[in-house]
Amino acid sequence: MARYDEHDQARWVPEPPGNPERSAFERDRARVLHSASLRRLAAKTQVVAPADCTGLHSPRTRLTHSLECAQIGREMGKVLGCDPDLVETACLAHDLGHPPFGHNGEAALNELAAPCGGFQGNAQNLRLLTRLEAKVITEDGRSAGLNLTRATLDSVCKYPWAGSSCRIPGVPLAAEGRPYCVYPDDLAVFRWVREGAPDYAVGFEAQVMDWADDVAYSVHDLEDALTCGHVTMAALRDPEERLEVCRLTREWYAPDAGVEELSETFARLLAEPLWPAAFDAGLADLAALKRLTSALIGRLCRSAQDATREAYGCRPTPGGGDGRTRYDADLVVPRTTRLECALLKGVTVHYVMSREDHHAVQARQREIIAELGDLILRGAPATLEPALRPQFEQAADDAERLRAVVDQIASLTDASAMGWHRRLSAAMHRLKAS
Template sequence: MDGFDGFGHHPGYDSSDMERWAAEPDKRPGRTAFQRDRARVLHSAALRRLAGKTQVVTPGSRSYAWDASPRTRLTHSLECAQVGRELGAALGCDPDLVEAACLSHDMGHPPFGHNGEQALNDFAKDCGGFEGNAQSLRLLTRLEPKRFVRGPDGEPVSVGLNLTRAALDAATKYPWPRGGHPTDPGSPKFGAYEDDLPVFGWLRSGAPGQRRCFEAQVMDWSDDVAYSVHDFEDGLHAGHIDPNVLFAESERSEIWAVAIGRYVPDDTDPEELAAALDRLVDQEWWPHGYDGSAVAQARLKDATSQLIGRFCLDAEAATREAYGGGRLTRYGAELVVPRTTRNECAVLKAVADRYVMQRDEQERLRADQRIVLAELAEALTARAPEGLDPQFRALFDAAPDDRARKRVIVDQIASFTDASARTLHNRLSRRS
């Protein structure tokens, strides 16, 4: 099932879904609108920069015991896209549309992962805050230079990649502005800054309230599946996770403490999580006694495939049971993931969190990263437009007030890789 009828049409989608903020002709007739979306994301500089941004372990660090690089935001996005494309196609979504959403969902994340996100949010608290998903929308619709239109005064104005409405909606994990969470107004998660509300309102045209479209739900579950399984795989491979400790009651209690409230609801019974872990370790393919040998590595790779298949097939079966056959697209369905499956996924996240992210050396590194970004933000604020790339220098010069100029500095820092943030920080620090 490829979601394309051979004539440029997308079964299950209408002309509104394929509309772009700025109308433009197709240079290659016969190619679908969603194929164009996918190609634009795949060839973007913002996607390439994810190769130098932290996923869990900092790229280039030697904390890994094995002779390979840890996963980055880019490799995670590629793996998420593969999971999402197949799951989406199985449920009737256009696969190129889901893949474009998966590839772009982390584009707005700054250097140093979620640690960098928190540091930038502190810096930007008086100009609208910082949120990686809202930054992704800003990149897709404003910052990534691909398409320009004429502004009111005839000057060129960027419309980013100018993706279709359906693609932007599919990439929107949190379809509300800051403070607009449907049940928790204080939630730090949101999908659009105040500056970007016009295009956000356009892409959400026709959406029922704050519901996520079906493709965004597929993207979100694919994201959960990819990072839970692969972070667990990397933790085992690096020697940070000992599979034998998963049987010790004292260790299990610590895992449940990490999971409850962060990865599962506060009212989750630890016995549910124990049952979820037991179901996984009871599987024939579970990587018992992992020792890093070639045979063990192959067995671990098979286990990751089994886990991804298990989580996706469970969601596919439950969703089909609820909605039957046919194409499930846009707002015609909700992705159904059984609670037992979500618990299994959450247990893997909690194991990686406990044994990889909570290591002492990682906390020391995160503290250093927060200092780097705070000092870099302070130095750029004092010197700007010095230190800004030409693109952001022009935006800084054109900004109407201090609030807008500060947002440009935030945009610049968010675009850096881990290495480029440290390089500029070192250069500006030497000049202080």
Template sequence: MEGITERSSARNGTDHGTDTPGYDTAATERWAAEPDKRPGRTAFQRDRARVLHSAALRRLAGKTQVVTPGTRSHAWDASPRTRLTHSLECAQVGRELGAALGCDPDLVEAACLAHDMGHPPFGHNGEQALNDVAKDCGGFEGNAQSLRLLTRIEPKRFIADPATGDPVSVGLNLTRAALDAATKYPWPRGAHPTDPGSNKFGVYEDDLPVFAWIREDAPAHRKCFEAQVMDWSDDVAYSVHDFEDGLHAGHIDPNMLLSEPERADIWAVALGRYVPEDTDPQELADALDRLLDQEWWPHGYDGSAVAQARLKDATSQLIGRFCLAAEGATRRTHGSGRLTRYGAELVVPRETRNECAVLKAVADRYVMQRAEQEALRADQRIVIAELAEALAARAPEALEPQFRAQFVSAPDDRSRKRVIVDQIASLTDASARTLHARLRTPRR
């Protein structure tokens, strides 16, 4: 598939924008040089604006987070989170935590906004289904797709191919530091530093050239400090807000958290998935009890206005608790200076990670593992598989114009398969079902 294969001859120098304290010119460099349309902005302010105004970010409004949109029984009840609202909330958490630790706040916010942009319809279930579809072209991983989208798919900036002169997309053409900060797993498929069999990776094989440029002089497999802040902000936002959504939807009963059999189920979900398998369940029990002992904990939530206000205060308290713990521990380790790039590691106390993990496990146990959810997930997997089959049978005509052109110019079957995967990943939940229904209708 056509894409970035080497540094463009257009890169004869880069306008780095207004100086950004704590970041050198390598951090603010872009793959393709371009002038700043509005002098006075920093390079990272431009990055943030580009992500915020992207079509890919807007599409996250139609992609499932945990509770499927449209499943509430009362119209007046608050809508559940989508991938977009989660990304906005993650960005708010990350911006403030990053600023407190000396990171450029626009840089961290841009990374938080961008971190889920590559995720497909139907949440993590859709991600697993697309991974099955893409098994013969390098697999699918939402984080690797985010990098691909930022550097190739999202149409913002084109350069001339040095060999042919044809226009080649460089995506949003973000700075090196912004792309690095949005990279949660800085390694290709099969190169996890401690678990080669892991399905978590951050770059596809044909995106390795730009990945190598992003990671110039970076320690192998190490996330930059801003990516660590983004990653923890992601954990904080979705653990707290998924728990809040579960309560709002009536799937989580706070009283169940006091039942020993129910607690044993929660520990079983957490072990291996949210905490290491060798974690003592007593640590998790202590973590949940610390939260239950807080005077702001939403005991007896009943959906009333007073209860909703109390729950909203609890979410604020939890976010502050998790972020302040990380900020304090990191400062005790690294001191009071500006912490950026590869100059520090984010330190999150084990007790705090356990508290966050328990919230994740509660949402998993009572929201994601509901019986009707498995039936829904099975149907979603069928939609993804049949959509891939139908698109392959009707390509290139059935593809959107952007992907149609890429399919036609693709050099081999593997690359053509990747274009089909890119097309499906770009869809919202609703548009995936609509396209599936249309393509499955027999042609006359």
């Protein structure tokens, strides 16, 4: 803890000293682990839906992805000299703001929330951690959320700026259409979190968290796609299939790379002996697949760790020493490593996210979000959960009332969003029929 001072460990609402045997960041980790928001991730799809798989394999949910991301981030942070509990907590919390139906639901909610400033999963993260989660209530009755330390909250903010539509002077803004981590009505706590930080600077721990996230889902989504039969080793070795993966990778993740560069990088990666010759889901194949995922994670992590060490001329040690923390370093990820990670994500885009049946499901999901917003608004505040009704009732205008409805929808899981939609639709039909 030597490199983290009182400023880093401060809390938005001061609290009495806790158990001296636990650090401030260990307390933060426990708060996130015990949060309702983290538990809800168990019922939110990552990429491959459970119905797409049969047998022994169960695809990742947002929760299992977050746990795997946390394990990767903790080890990377420890190697690079960060507080491992701090990085692990940031990883555990990084997806809390994801609404039902993942990025598809995020796009639908952004459209619904346009009159109140839009919706962004990263901004919802900060809102959950500092307002919506029930842990600490201030003397004047407002919620401080989990009341995490400044350094932990900052480490969750991988896009430390407001949306481009924000019109408040002195607030750093995202480029048009880019992600952001704060809504206008959460700026007070955001300014406190960023106190002393350079505008637009992303903290070192947040960079480690972000790379751990990329590594985790690029590799594990590939594993899920292979195990559930969406992609085969034969397809990955087919030149035409690989070319399409490269084209999609360039479109989605690597606009600064040419298809030829991506093709060469992909060929070199697939030529590594770590890839199994075939995959038929037998025990030996499953073991070979686990060796592949372990090797890929190690490859992507070690590359970034080694490059960062070399850039700063040191061998960081856990908890301080020569370690780099907060704003005195950047994580260095070599270009080839970034392209390898992007290509792994491109495989999932091509074989899972670009399927016609996937598009049809997504269209229906967006309809459900839009209809649910209308149904909840019509019956609010009674249609809101008790914890969110005061937010709606005390709202100063329609925009604030809409934000309460958006908070409600964002809190739902995939299954509960569909359940709420059925229930409220049926109630509306009964009302019209009476």
